[in-house]
Amino acid sequence: MTDSVLAFADAQLDASVERLAALMRVPSVSTDPAYAAECRRAAEQLAAELAELGFAARVADTPGHPMVVAHHDGDGPHVLFYGHYDVQPVDPLNLWTRDPFDPWIDTRADGSKTIVGRGASDDKGQLRTFVEACRAWKETEGRLPCRVTILFEGEEESGSTSLEPFLHAHAEELKADFALICDTLMWDRDTPGITIGLRGMAAGQVTVRGPSRDLHSGLYGGAARNPIQLLAGILGEMKDADGRVTLDGFYDGVPDTDPTVLESWNKLGFDAGEFLGEIGLRVPAGEAGRTVLEQVWSRPTAEINGIWGGYTGEGFKTVIPAEAHAKVSFRLVGTQDPDQVWDAFQAHVRRRLPEDCTAEFESRGPGSFAISLASDSGPLVATQAALDAEWGKSALLGCGGSIPVVNSIRSILGMDSVMVGFALPDDNIHSPNEKYELKSFHKGIRSWVRILGALGETARARAEAVIA
């Protein structure tokens, strides 16, 4: 059954590319009010197409750019597919080879082709892999293997201001069994990835204050507390010699990496030396006894993102400053609580302050919990099987391309998200000459054909098992 759908997708590829190009010709730059009408035109184009495919589709207004919402019946599980039709601005325009809103096809020496233009990958090309897969199912089988709700946002590149209010207002309509999202990266050109987790975040700024004013170190040096020295010592003690974070209770709720996931990573052929070598490093800085992939994907981190205090200009000034500052952030996994981590950081600092010094903390927003998919969850297993069938292999990825909508879907709709994407790190996302591999596009469409089929099969098998 799926074979005929795949054959249709293959035969229709040129038409699919043309439909992608048509969407890319709409300059739906969401951050610039001058393009508001173009954003709406992109939404209307998509809604019309979905309606034509048999979806109950509409353009839904928001205080910002509109959403596209579409529903289609199906026997299998109910999935919510999320994508966004808005794109980044195109400046600097002079760095583009051609008009960013008049997409073109580039052919490489090895015969591989890319489509170039704003939105080629992020996210018009990616969302279209799903739409074209739905089309292939409908045109060949007259049905979809799952019940599908589609939500296309128009403000992803400009802060998603309307997203959460919209999810709240339409929670009943949008609620499904789980979400599918196509806005992430592949592992490499030949290996698609399923992003199974988003690390959470706690972050903020600390200011340590000592003397009531800047002092001349020749007059007060030695006796007066130097806030830079104090802050350096405090932050230095935030990690131990084994790279572990020393904040009290920091590792509460941090699970060991899932063995299935770890095994999947071990098969990736990941070269830690090469990974670090590309950024000029050799020695993994994270927790001793953890692989580099664990360090970047499944272990929590503490980073100082900025530090400043005293005289930082040319030359020299023998000053003892009144205060010193740092910005810190923590990436969280498992059930680590962002509030608890931020509190532990504050306690770590306060405990080390002499009684005549103070610290002021400014949290960066409310923080977020980590989200991750269990490696044995049904949708994940089915999706991975479908990708293995299409590509010969697949990868369970860590948290490479974090996308905030996953948090909103989790907290407002109570749903997990399976993130499958076919973008590549060299797609020039947000940059001039953004492109999407036609291989990504073609096999992406085929992947979704298979994923929808596999998800439907799972449900059918379960239903038959119940009947039997």
Added chain:
Amino acid sequence: MTDSVLAFADAQLDASVERLAALMRVPSVSTDPAYAAECRRAAEQLAAELAELGFAARVADTPGHPMVVAHHDGDGPHVLFYGHYDVQPVDPLNLWTRDPFDPWIDTRADGSKTIVGRGASDDKGQLRTFVEACRAWKETEGRLPCRVTILFEGEEESGSTSLEPFLHAHAEELKADFALICDTLMWDRDTPGITIGLRGMAAGQVTVRGPSRDLHSGLYGGAARNPIQLLAGILGEMKDADGRVTLDGFYDGVPDTDPTVLESWNKLGFDAGEFLGEIGLRVPAGEAGRTVLEQVWSRPTAEINGIWGGYTGEGFKTVIPAEAHAKVSFRLVGTQDPDQVWDAFQAHVRRRLPEDCTAEFESRGPGSFAISLASDSGPLVATQAALDAEWGKSALLGCGGSIPVVNSIRSILGMDSVMVGFALPDDNIHSPNEKYELKSFHKGIRSWVRILGALGETARARAEAVIA
């Protein structure tokens, strides 16, 4: 004998003040080329006055503003007196009560008087205390109790560019037994101070480098070394929990504070709580077991004067920067070697670098050794006795007002300097409404009368002892 000299100084006070005012009316601002002729006029006025007093005096050209050099015979030891006739600029002019170059006398409610105007204290008032003392000796006794060489500089407020070349070129002419300098502070209104030491200095900048470029902490956090974390830890370990500097060999050549000096400090009525309280602190930050005065005057220090790295602007950026920077300085005492200290700092940093990170060091000039006068040195003992006779008490001070000329006199002429000054911290030096207490001026003149007498007596006593 000294009594008649003192009586003359008392009787002449009004004339002395008028002579000070006459010098202050010459706007000898050395940093502004527009005032070059005025600088020369001040030098000529002083040379003429010294010649009139019987000195062999001349204005000696330099590539910058001229020096005044004057010699007078005497039986006692040969002293070189140093002062400077140039002054700071006067902006912002609108903050002055009156014309800064038309000095006036202010009388307080308690009857005490000050002379106000640019240079009142720094250094025209101070150098004139010495000149007026010479005048009193000459007018009453027809002689000076010491052989006196005077050197007045005209570039102290603008970098002293010509000073060291001049000292080199005229070393034979300027060499004496020791130097006297009047350009420092009193301990308080009623307690003159002899500044007995200048701490040395080693200073520079360190840059710690990790990744070859700035990284997104979401992609590399955990595995990639964060130079800020690294630098913070390294600098944090520069001091231990007892406030001691941990650099290898840092305390080599650091003597315990001279008991005589320590005893003198204990008599000062210094209130550590008040000293720290004025700058908003309570807990001495220096070495445990040392008094606050030792911490700021006689112990070596390590200070971080500036630190910066990563994102330091508004908001947040989850960056792992390629490098982090700090400016550090060390104040040295005893025979601490600035090169050795700077090397020890470099070694401290390098020893803590992972093998894939590097550090770059930029030393701030050649550094300087500390200079200090032994508490039992003859000129110091005589000077202190003279001050005690005039004021009822005196203090051996640490390194409050460091003046670079002391280093030059030491290194080029091989002489110690006894620094006696009658300025007060509230004299508004370098600021609008600079003033000098007439009490400082009057008792300053009397102090020098006594010091010259005491130094002469020391030599006479020694000579008589040899004869007997």
